[in-house]
Amino acid sequence: MLPKKVKIVEVGARDGLQNESRAATVAVRVELIRLLAAAGLTSIEAGSFVSAERVPQMANSDAVLKALLADSEATVAGDSNAVAHPVEYPVEYPVLVPNLRGLDAALQAGAKHIAVFAAASEAFSRKNINCGVDESIERFAAVAERALASNLRVRGYVSCALGCPYQGEVATAEVARVAGLLRDLGCYEISLGDTTGVGTPGKARAMLERVAEVVPVEQLAAHFHDTFGQALANIYAALQVGVRVVDTAVAGLGGCPFAPGAAGNAATEDVVYMLDGLGIDSGVDLSKLRFAADFICAKLERPNYSKAAVALANRS
Amino acid sequence: MLPKKVKIVEVGARDGLQNESRAATVAVRVELIRLLAAAGLTSIEAGSFVSAERVPQMANSDAVLKALLADSEATVAGDSNAVAHPVEYPVEYPVLVPNLRGLDAALQAGAKHIAVFAAASEAFSRKNINCGVDESIERFAAVAERALASNLRVRGYVSCALGCPYQGEVATAEVARVAGLLRDLGCYEISLGDTTGVGTPGKARAMLERVAEVVPVEQLAAHFHDTFGQALANIYAALQVGVRVVDTAVAGLGGCPFAPGAAGNAATEDVVYMLDGLGIDSGVDLSKLRFAADFICAKLERPNYSKAAVALANRS
Numbered sequence: 001m002l003p004k005k006v007k008i009v010e011v012g013a014r015d016g017l018q019n020e021s022r023a024a025t026v027a028v029r030v031e032l033i034r035l036l037a038a039a040g041l042t043s044i045e046a047g048s049f050v051s052a053e054r055v056p057q058m059a060n061s062d063a064v065l066k067a068l069l070a071d072s073e074a075t076v077a078g079d080s081n082a083v084a085h086p087v088e089y090p091v092e093y094p095v096l097v098p099n100l101r102g103l104d105a106a107l108q109a110g111a112k113h114i115a116v117f118a119a120a121s122e123a124f125s126r127k128n129i130n131c132g133v134d135e136s137i138e139r140f141a142a143v144a145e146r147a148l149a150s151n152l153r154v155r156g157y158v159s160c161a162l163g164c165p166y167q168g169e170v171a172t173a174e175v176a177r178v179a180g181l182l183r184d185l186g187c188y189e190i191s192l193g194d195t196t197g198v199g200t201p202g203k204a205r206a207m208l209e210r211v212a213e214v215v216p217v218e219q220l221a222a223h224f225h226d227t228f229g230q231a232l233a234n235i236y237a238a239l240q241v242g243v244r245v246v247d248t249a250v251a252g253l254g255g256c257p258f259a260p261g262a263a264g265n266a267a268t269e270d271v272v273y274m275l276d277g278l279g280i281d282s283g284v285d286l287s288k289l290r291f292a293a294d295f296i297c298a299k300l301e302r303p304n305y306s307k308a309a310v311a312l313a314n315r316s
Numbered sequence: 317m318l319p320k321k322v323k324i325v326e327v328g329a330r331d332g333l334q335n336e337s338r339a340a341t342v343a344v345r346v347e348l349i350r351l352l353a354a355a356g357l358t359s360i361e362a363g364s365f366v367s368a369e370r371v372p373q374m375a376n377s378d379a380v381l382k383a384l385l386a387d388s389e390a391t392v393a394g395d396s397n398a399v400a401h402p403v404e405y406p407v408e409y410p411v412l413v414p415n416l417r418g419l420d421a422a423l424q425a426g427a428k429h430i431a432v433f434a435a436a437s438e439a440f441s442r443k444n445i446n447c448g449v450d451e452s453i454e455r456f457a458a459v460a461e462r463a464l465a466s467n468l469r470v471r472g473y474v475s476c477a478l479g480c481p482y483q484g485e486v487a488t489a490e491v492a493r494v495a496g497l498l499r500d501l502g503c504y505e506i507s508l509g510d511t512t513g514v515g516t517p518g519k520a521r522a523m524l525e526r527v528a529e530v531v532p533v534e535q536l537a538a539h540f541h542d543t544f545g546q547a548l549a550n551i552y553a554a555l556q557v558g559v560r561v562v563d564t565a566v567a568g569l570g571g572c573p574f575a576p577g578a579a580g581n582a583a584t585e586d587v588v589y590m591l592d593g594l595g596i597d598s599g600v601d602l603s604k605l606r607f608a609a610d611f612i613c614a615k616l617e618r619p620n621y622s623k624a625a626v627a628l629a630n631r632s
Contacts, residue, residue, distance in 0.1 A: 200590050201594065228589050229583065262626050
């Protein structure tokens, strides 16, 4: 039994761009996100309030967010002339927040929606954010508390949900435990990340079924990278267990920092093509998505990593 | 319920190479196939007895086949010094045969195994082989009859099983009808080809379930191209309905003649990686497969289109 509707959370402008070697300017990031919204995407990660020294590609995420929120206000006010690509529906612009300082900056920029993150792998957590899993959850508890008090929506990420580049196997019970902790912090949705794309459909299914014992499947998202070419099969397996939210990146933006040259996020175009074929409504217009993909690929001078996009471009 | 074992039919040296712009020499094709056999592949398409004018990449398939059959004889005779990469198990080397003339040539080269083909699309059949579907089946009836009388094994292909580049939709009933006709000619296995890779998992499943009403699922093979990035998801769907034979091409050799620059066959490495993760035995050693992939990619001066191969190369 597949879901009838799936929400795509477009992460190309954050998880994607932060793993591209070439940084995009604020203007390019804003235009990319506007084009993504115009293609029907209603949840688009807009940036990350991490240290610009650590992730220079995400510098000035405040400026990106402010521009987008100004769009929203102009749209609500009916001033469509002020908006490059007006859309008729509300668009969420979550931003990644690593700590209280990041939250303050996000709030100052007007953020209404943040994402926090923890790993299901102790080894990954220590390498990535220099503290253990439980300590990271404690830190995010303070972030989530203040964010919720400010009426923000808080999304949670669990990385290494299907394996870890340092410790290898990750127990599904640990993924479920960390997902449960993030839900308890007040996250409305938990995105389960196959950070290095090592998962295969049977493991994806087993992991999701185990996590769904703790967090209802309606609150889970599949965030599967395509490093080993498995993302679409894994997403199909996720749909089969009832997952209704899928994270993707237009043009397959990004890559895998643990495997240089390897593929990153599942390409939005490939996933939308699959959903269209399955008769699942995502609200995304594949032909309009091409404008966003062509735009960012030209700016970054890189090919489109979506096979569906390449095939459709050849067909037309 | 997934199968415990899956047979991979390696088509890189035929369906793959015939769609590469650069032709490989006989020596390269023989060495490629030897390396594929050494990696554990037991069914490897070795060539095609079509007109060398029409498909120059497959010229001299007789010489390729003769070299491989000499390997087999030397192996059976225990003369392992005579074989570059001796394998301990019997390997099938099917060759594509379009007509009686091709069959004669294949027989002269010592072929023990041939493949014949028909389309599930009338438009495709007329464009591709200049005759309608039923007329093509009649032609192949004579080929199959003589082949079977010569104790050859005969495999059948149905192309456009999930869609046609000329007529668009293809009815599952027509795929089932053509598959049944090929089975009636004496084909021991029917390989259902998504020739242009347009299929998605739900359509793959529906098509296979419909065909399995006519030809038992044990006799069906999934031959799904990755043009739209859907191959692995479609193969996973095929495994779920009980398909136990999958056609793939090492390094994703080939391409789509109807979409220049687009991806071709599902990459063997990606499929083996998925099967390994699913706990399904294919008998193929992913690390040895790399020798075959690296060899042919170097000879053709092209990248490896398998994402799993690229990720594994980065890891090691």
